[in-house]
Amino acid sequence: MSSELKTVIVVGGGAGALVARQLSALLNPSKHNLILVSARPHFQHYVGSIRAAVTPEGGFDEQVMMPFDKLLVNGNGVIINAEVISISESGEEGGSVTLSNGESIHWDALVLATGSTWEGPLDIPKYQPETLEWFKEWQGKFAKAKDVLLVGGGAVGIGVSSLSLSMMHCLMYCTEFAGEIKDLDPSKNVTIVHSDSMLLNKTYPDKFRKDVERRLRARDVNLFLGDIAPDDALTTSSTHITTRNGTILTPDLIIPCRGPRPNTSILSSALGPDVLTPSGHAKVLSTFQLPAHPRIFVCGDIADLNEQRAIAKYSGHADVVSKNVLALFDGQAPSMAYKGATEAIFVTIGKVCSSFRVVCDFGGS
Numbered sequence: 001m002s003s004e005l006k007t008v009i010v011v012g013g014g015a016g017a018l019v020a021r022q023l024s025a026l027l028n029p030s031k032h033n034l035i036l037v038s039a040r041p042h043f044q045h046y047v048g049s050i051r052a053a054v055t056p057e058g059g060f061d062e063q064v065m066m067p068f069d070k071l072l073v074n075g076n077g078v079i080i081n082a083e084v085i086s087i088s089e090s091g092e093e094g095g096s097v098t099l100s101n102g103e104s105i106h107w108d109a110l111v112l113a114t115g116s117t118w119e120g121p122l123d124i125p126k127y128q129p130e131t132l133e134w135f136k137e138w139q140g141k142f143a144k145a146k147d148v149l150l151v152g153g154g155a156v157g158i159g160v161s162s163l164s165l166s167m168m169h170c171l172m173y174c175t176e177f178a179g180e181i182k183d184l185d186p187s188k189n190v191t192i193v194h195s196d197s198m199l200l201n202k203t204y205p206d207k208f209r210k211d212v213e214r215r216l217r218a219r220d221v222n223l224f225l226g227d228i229a230p231d232d233a234l235t236t237s238s239t240h241i242t243t244r245n246g247t248i249l250t251p252d253l254i255i256p257c258r259g260p261r262p263n264t265s266i267l268s269s270a271l272g273p274d275v276l277t278p279s280g281h282a283k284v285l286s287t288f289q290l291p292a293h294p295r296i297f298v299c300g301d302i303a304d305l306n307e308q309r310a311i312a313k314y315s316g317h318a319d320v321v322s323k324n325v326l327a328l329f330d331g332q333a334p335s336m337a338y339k340g341a342t343e344a345i346f347v348t349i350g351k352v353c354s355s356f357r358v359v360c361d362f363g364g365s
Helices: 015-026 046-054 057-063 128-144 166-184 206-218 265-271 311-329
Strands: 006-011 032-038 042-044 065-067 078-081 084-089 095-099 104-107 109-112 147-151 154-157 189-194 221-225 253-256 293-298 343-347 356-360
Touching (some): 006 015, 006 311, 015 032, 046 128, 084 293, 109 311, 128 166, 128 253, 147 166, 166 189, 166 206, 166 343, 206 221, 265 293, 293 311
Parallel strands (some): 006 032, 006 109, 032 078, 109 293, 189 221
Antiparallel strands (some): 084 095, 095 104
16 A cells, blocks of 8 residues: 555444444545454444343344444455554654554554443453354353342343443343343343432433333332442352342342443553543544544544443444544544434333333433
8 A cells, every 4th residue: 555645544343333434435545545443353233242142042143243344335445353552643644553463554544433341241252253152151141040130220231222331331231131031031030230219311301211110120120229239249159149228139140230431541551541531431522533632533432422322323423533534634624523412212121022212302512
């Protein structure tokens, strides 16, 4: 590839893949190089991965790994399966990244969408053979368990197609797992412990949050709201767990549903801790540029935005980022601003429970 071409490197196979796809449609291959660096050779569908971890039914374990072979428009760009281990910056000249495969690549614009780190069944390996074995092991654990404790109370525990971080992510996954486990075997005892007095978070109306609770209780899911499991609940060998409010639980399988954490260590190590908020998210301008680093863009889960983090919104991130990268390459100041997105959530509590949706018109920038 000619050294005269301007190179944009996109890091991350989640939101980053959406950015790379849009850039592949916009950039002129005679003037620009597009490189997507992804630690996985595929997109990992995390909502579907909840079912894949609980049951082999439906073959979700393979379906949730979506290959990148048709990602780039007209094949415009290169995909490298590796991890970024360091980033250097040289002002107006861009910088370089060093990859786990030993390569060092110059960039004129850098897009970081490194996503989140997970725990429990969703701490999924990077490659297909290991991932299939991972799901098989967890399927065995869920099949064997008679009493499952879900620590957290977000959509992971219930069943949501729109994933968020922190409390929202945790609650969604608790509900999703609860529904899948009840589908696997309704006789299994399933318990959710959550610190708030209602499920989900205050982004959503109380009526909606109470309806989620009603649907869970209708499936005989035990809910201990306004309560907290002890810090050592996930590591203790004891068969008895005592919550803060004094409830004694006897699970034989404990699943963390506390939500993902932003994967931003590479940012702080390269640019210093000041680029991150106390929660570990990257501070960004409305153009998705890092303040004081105009050639570096950050989007997806790791961007510090006033919105629930959800993959459904990241096409909007990608649209802004890709057009601002193009402006940068054209010698213009990036000016397209992200205006936020409507808050929407879709919840299913397993396969047999009807799904429902709420849309809240809150600004998100």
